[in-house]
Amino acid sequence: MTHNFIPCLAAALLLGGPAAFAQKTYLHCGHLLDVRSGRLLAQQTVVVEKDRIVAVQAGYAAGGPQDKVIDLENRTVLPGLIDCHVHLESSPSRNSFREQFTLNPADVAYRAQGNALTTLRAGFTTVRDCGGSGVNTSLRNAVAQGLVPGPRIYSAGVAISATGGHMDPTDGLSDFMMDKLNPGPAEGVANGPDQCRQAVREQFRRGADLIKIASTGGVLDLSKDGSGAQYTEEEIRAIVQTARDLGMPVACHAHGAEGIKRAVRAGVTSIEHGSLLDAEAIQLMAKSRTWYVPTIIAGKSVADTTRQHPGYFPPVIAAKALSIGSQLQATFGRAIKEGVRVAFGTDAGVYRHGQNALEFGYMTEAGMPPIEAIRSATLNAAALLNETANLGTLEAGKLADVVALDGNPLQDITTLMHPSFVMKAGEVYVNK
Incomplete structure (x- = not known):
């Protein structure tokens, strides 16, 4: 031959x-x-x-x-670095609330693609987009097909919360607008186990890679309190079980301790932010091996912006930014001492994209050795994404x-x- x-x-x-x-x-x-x-x-x-x-x-x-x-x-x-919590569709602005009513999906898409390229050039070759309008999933597809440059994207699609919760787009609107819009599971607003299951299936149908929920309120929404629990354990368990059946992990936005504990007991994959973790919640996370994605930079950013630029945020947001955002770094320091598993995430979009690596400095300031901070954005982040065969x-x-x-x-x-x-x-x- x-x-x-x-x-x-x-x-x-x-x-x-x-x-x-x-x-x-x-x-x-x-x-x-x-x-x-x-x-x-x-x-x-x-x-x-x-x-x-x-x-x-x-x-x-x-x-x-x-x-x-x-x-x-x-x-x-x-x-290549991995950021497990970004929002590529968003950019910090005084006009963020108004832009919900003035930007078309194409406007959002062009901005998201620019943010994606900025993120890639900053050394973050993979990101987990933790909630947007659905443009995030389309951008994931465009990047994967080589149509536009950007990091590899794992998309949560539209995130899910209860009525009045962090993802309810009618927070702060007039009664007329609330009734007119009346968002439901397809728009990420779900109440009770049945609607929660429906909301998960909706995001699965639309091609999301993971499910993002909020078990407490948030800082940058117009609800009056970001710390109280807003889902029952039964509702969260319905979400987790449905997502697990469909092969999807669940990331849970949570600030207050009770909402965190309910989510951990219900089996979520990760807690995002965790600003007000108490000792019991930290121990529960350590025992359950629940991932913690701290986003210290986001807490610092909103608190610093509130102090340095009066009037930048509406009063209800400014109050939460000072009371919740400023506590995140100290909370993170307590969590790592107890052995909670950490994956790197920043909440980019709350602050300017491309500055993601500032988080490393905040992590080390709180007591994490540099190699552990780097592992959180490589080995650990790959494990959270279930991609250790390919990344990290x-x-x-x-x-x-x-x-x-x-x-x-x-x-x-x-x-x-x-x-x-x-x-x-x-x-x-x-x-x-």
Whole structure:
């Protein structure tokens, strides 16, 4: 059979066929952060073929003449970062409430795509969008199809809460408007176990990857209180069981302790924010292995904006921003001391997109070691997404999501704010 090798080789070369000559990219890494061990490995080569890492080798290896070498020899290389709580459709503005009535879906889509690209360039190659209008799911599809650049998106579609809850779009409106709009399960407003099941199925039908609910009120809605429990444990359990049947995790927005405890007992996958966690709730989360996505930057941002820019928020929001938002960092510090599992998330959209890495500094200020903060946005975040086979480390077989920095993040966590190289699925988006 060997007499056929040369003609077949020539034909493959002439026709651009799939012979074993696909171009590989060799990333020469001055230091590579092994997030599993926490060690920096000197002079490593990451070999990328198409969208996957095919090898990680000691020393600076090179392939054939058809292959490409990228020099990262003066940089620290680590896996692409994952933000488990963003809102790509949103941007902070004094006009946020009014924009609900003035922006068309196309307006929202163009803004969301810009926010997505900004996020990718900031080194976040994967995000979990925790609630929007449904544009978030369409944007996920457009990115996956290569129509627009952006991070890999896991979309919650439209988030779900009770009447008067965080996702009720009629909060703060006149009685006439409340009656006129009258949102139901399809719009993310559900009461009682049956409507809660219907709301989950609606988001499944629309293609969501996960379910996002609110078991308490929120800060940036026009309801008067963000801390009280707003779903019964029975309602949350109906959501969790329905979502589990459909293969979907449940992320739960919650500030107040009682709403958190009900959600954890009902089996949600993660608690988002958790601003007012008490000792019992922290212990319950640690025992149940419930993920905590803290979003410290969001709490700081709304509290700081309220203090520095009087009138930026309506009075009802400003009061909640000061009473709830300012407590988040201290709460996070208590939670990590008790062993609660943490996945990185920021609530981008509450603050300006692209500043996501500020969260690392707030986490370390609260007592988390830098390597653990980085793990929260790599190993842990991949585990929360159930994507450890594809994301979270630089290893053969994983998607080629790679970030490089000009400094050492274990010594200076702020270097994560300024990635000088970003690759997602083998494609380079930043190389300064």
